[in-house]
Amino acid sequence: MGGGRKRRRGGSEAPAIHPRNRYATPAPDFAALASLYPSFAPFVSVSRGGRASIDFTDFAATRELTRVLLLHDHGVSWWIPNGQLCPTVPNRSNYIHWIEDLLKSDLIPPLSSSNKTRGFDIGAGANCIYPLLGASLLGWSFVGSDVTDVALEWARKNVENNPQLVDLIEIRNANKMSCSSESEAVVGEADRENTLEPVDGVAWSKPETLNFCMCNPPFFERIQEAGLNPKTSCGGTAEEMVCPGGEQAFISRIIEDSASLKNSLRWFTSMIGRKANLKLLVSKIREAGASVVKTTEFVQGQTARWGLAWSFIAPRKMVVRSSTPGRANHSFMLHGLRREYGAFQVLKSAETFFHASNLSCKIDSSLFSIDVTLSDDQAQAAMFLDESDSVEGVSTKLHSAVTGSSFRISVFEQMPGTLLVKGSLLNKALSDTPLLVIKA
Numbered sequence: 219m220g221g222g223r224k225r226r227r228g229g230s231e232a233p234a235i236h237p238r239n240r241y242a243t244p245a246p247d248f249a250a251l252a253s254l255y256p257s258f259a260p261f262v263s264v265s266r267g268g269r270a271s272i273d274f275t276d277f278a279a280t281r282e283l284t285r286v287l288l289l290h291d292h293g294v295s296w297w298i299p300n301g302q303l304c305p306t307v308p309n310r311s312n313y314i315h316w317i318e319d320l321l322k323s324d325l326i327p328p329l330s331s332s333n334k335t336r337g338f339d340i341g342a343g344a345n346c347i348y349p350l351l352g353a354s355l356l357g358w359s360f361v362g363s364d365v366t367d368v369a370l371e372w373a374r375k376n377v378e379n380n381p382q383l384v385d386l387i388e389i390r391n392a393n394k395m396s397c398s399s400e401s402e403a404v405v406g407e408a409d410r411e412n413t414l415e416p417v418d419g420v421a422w423s424k425p426e427t428l429n430f431c432m433c434n435p436p437f438f439e440r441i442q443e444a445g446l447n448p449k450t451s452c453g454g455t456a457e458e459m460v461c462p463g464g465e466q467a468f469i470s471r472i473i474e475d476s477a478s479l480k481n482s483l484r485w486f487t488s489m490i491g492r493k494a495n496l497k498l499l500v501s502k503i504r505e506a507g508a509s510v511v512k513t514t515e516f517v518q519g520q521t522a523r524w525g526l527a528w529s530f531i532a533p534r535k536m537v538v539r540s541s542t543p544g545r546a547n548h549s550f551m552l553h554g555l556r557r558e559y560g561a562f563q564v565l566k567s568a569e570t571f572f573h574a575s576n577l578s579c580k581i582d583s584s585l586f587s588i589d590v591t592l593s594d595d596q597a598q599a600a601m602f603l604d605e606s607d608s609v610e611g612v613s614t615k616l617h618s619a620v621t622g623s624s625f626r627i628s629v630f631e632q633m634p635g636t637l638l639v640k641g642s643l644l645n646k647a648l649s650d651t652p653l654l655v656i657k658a
């Protein structure tokens with residue numbers, strides 16, 4: 219995910235709010251909202267310096283803020299009962315915009331030529347926040363699933379109270395859905411009456427294209443872990459926040475289901491609450507045979523979350539013939555880089571990408587190069603990295619189409635902020651075949 223970056227405690231840089239997030243700048247103006255919405259005013263206090271704020275440890279205040287933001291900025295009428303998980307609108311918008319980035323990226327081809335986007339929210343909750351935001355901001359249509367009566371009742375109310383969104387959002391009871399794997403259905407798709415013959419072992423539904431699924435899983439194994447942030451009160455019942463094995467078990471089940479559903483969905487995604495779980499989940503996704511894995515970090519105030527996305531769709535092939543037959547290397551310059559994105563960061567980023575693509579590679583830090591070796595099968599496929607202005611994105615300027623068996627990428631620092639990236643085929647015998655093409 220691109221966007222501004224903010225300095226966090228400990229000096230590390232972390233991506234801040236998504237640049238298309240409407241709360242990127244300016245942040246919500248509590249005083250202005252209080253003057254427009256009398257029911258919000260009692261929750262707003264103004265400091266001696268004139269700064270308006272609310273008490274984020276007060277559930278009623280955070281719920282009223284969410285209500286007025288959804289109404290004022292998105293035209294959405296919304297409410298949840300006491301104690302249900304109250305979403306922060308800026309924070310949830312980041313995930314929506316990240317999915318928008320994934321869908322726009324040409325990393326993998328679209329499932330159909332339709333320009334309509336349909337997503338599946340696993341665990342929409344009573345607040346139904348992702349379908350409401352995705353539909354109102356971007357016109358996406360959604361299936362939102364949940365398992366509890368209160369979530370299903372209030373998610374439906376929140377849709378029905380917004381006639382402009384009724385045709386875009388459907389709430390389904392996940393308990394009544396068919397399972398796509400032995401495990402409890404998480405991404406189970408259709409009501410039983412819609413179920414067709416199993417496809418690839420999946421009890422699949424009426425044919426419908428889903429461009430993505432998303433999930434803010436129950437993060438915790440025990441409810442005591444949930445209310446640990448004394449600075450906020452976002453509510454959240456045990457049903458919403460807790461599941462056996464916590465988010466790792468929940469997302470593992472989504473991964474299992476995704477391995478059955480494979481190309482029926484373009485992007486599988488989930489939010490992750492604990493960075494420590496990221497590595498294991500990424501390796502499970504690789505084991506499941508995904509062709510692409512992407513991660514990002516969402517930061518909102520003091521809260522960090524991670525986004526995980528994967529797909530089984532083969533990366534778009536882009537075999538570009540060398541304009542100069544026989545040339546065994548190509549190069550390009552990267553200009554205007556931020557100081558922290560040096561040659562080594564670009565190489566590390568390329569390494570992460572190649573590993574995520576199941577390619578064998580080795581960095582030589584003394585030569586500032588990375589050697590990549592392809593199996594015969596891999597040599598048939600093209601490799602992709604997507605675009606963003608993150609360090610990940612810098613290396614992803616290396617759009618490649620490769621039919622050689624091994625190649626080297628070298629990165630040279632020309633001057634601060636400028637890197638020369640050179641790709642060379644190591645097997646010279648192949649130099650007349652289409653070769654590594656690096657496209658800036």
Ligand SMILES: C[S@@+](CC[C@H](N)C(=O)[O-])C[C@H]1O[C@@H](n2cnc3c(N)ncnc32)[C@H](O)[C@@H]1O
Nearest residue numbers: 305340341342343363364365392434435436458
């Ligand atoms: C952390 S809440 C997320 C609610 C909302 N999406 C949000 O971001 O605020 C997790 C939700 O997942 C639901 N859930 C738990 N198991 C589920 C399952 N197997 N299928 C669908 N939803 C489930 C819970 O009831 C709860 O509403």
